[in-house]
């Protein structure tokens with residue numbers, strides 16, 4: 001058994017274990033964990049300085065997760081847009097393949113928290129997914145996502161990549177993974193040797209805070225980059241984690257130093273169970289203003305909203321405020337103007353809360 005598999009066996013998965021380690025009450029978290037599973041790797045746990053700090057908020061369950069019922073568990077309509085279970089076909093020329101439903105750490109802000117780590121989401125069956133992609137010549141880009149594709153065995157991942165490489169119209173494959181951040185020991189020489197056989201291969205990872213850039217995560221990224229895999233990063237703007245222009249600037253600069261190109265900053269999706277992480281749109285705009293012109297252009301990612309209803313990603317800078325000051329009007333890739341409620345502004349008739 002490889003070391004990373006042993007690390008997975010040693011993960012903290014119950015409120016009782018957490019309580020023993022940090023002297024916080026575990027009982028209030030039990031109903032949360034029954035609904036949304038917890039898993040924290042020993043490595044990621046080691047980055048926590050104290051309860052409530054920025055790594056803690058990303059991985060430790062919060063009772064607030066059960067209070068947020070106003071939003072949909074699947075606001076991007078991924079299930080409706082899946083011609084094969086686990087294969088999301090939203091844009092004409094690319095598909096997202098849910099390759100695994102497991103992750104090393106179950107992030108509390110996950111946009112797929114309806115299903116990661118539990119029965120709510122199954123990986124796409126290999127034969128069905130390959131048959132679908134092969135039957136659609138317009139698909140030139142396949143994104144392996146999850147869950148985390150790098151939690152698959154090397155052999156399983158190799159089988160998926162080999163099957164995709166045999167389809168002539170698939171020009172490239174991208175892997176979305178948080179493993180360099182949460183389980184860096186998973187990036188082994190054996191894995192990297194296998195990945196190297198499947199170029200052109202791109203990998204987007206998911207650092208949210210400069211504390212996550214350590215000797216171990218830097219080494220994992222260096223191994224991947226050394227195999228010729230271009231690395232990008234998608235951060236999510238999270239209240240109490242990185243909704244601070246200076247924190248974000250430091251993160252973007254340090255990513256470039258470990259050969260990871262900042263790609264996106266995502267406005268939090270309107271996913272059920274994540275309201276306590278949502279920031280005002282103005283906060284994201286302030287972050288971008290602190291980046292543009294103040295640091296290398298390569299350190300400036302796109303600040304995007306993934307529009308509800310599967311309408312696609314749009315850059316926030318391309319929007320205009322509605323006269324009522326409560327909604328942003330955004331034009332998507334189809335030319336449709338879509339309303340997006342500012343999560344920081346209460347809806348009419350609900351003037352008391354600060355969502």
Ligand code: SF4
Pocket residue numbers: 102103104105106107109110111112116146147148177178
């Ligand atoms: S690693 Fe990605 S898919 Fe998995 S829980 Fe975190 S955000 Fe969600």
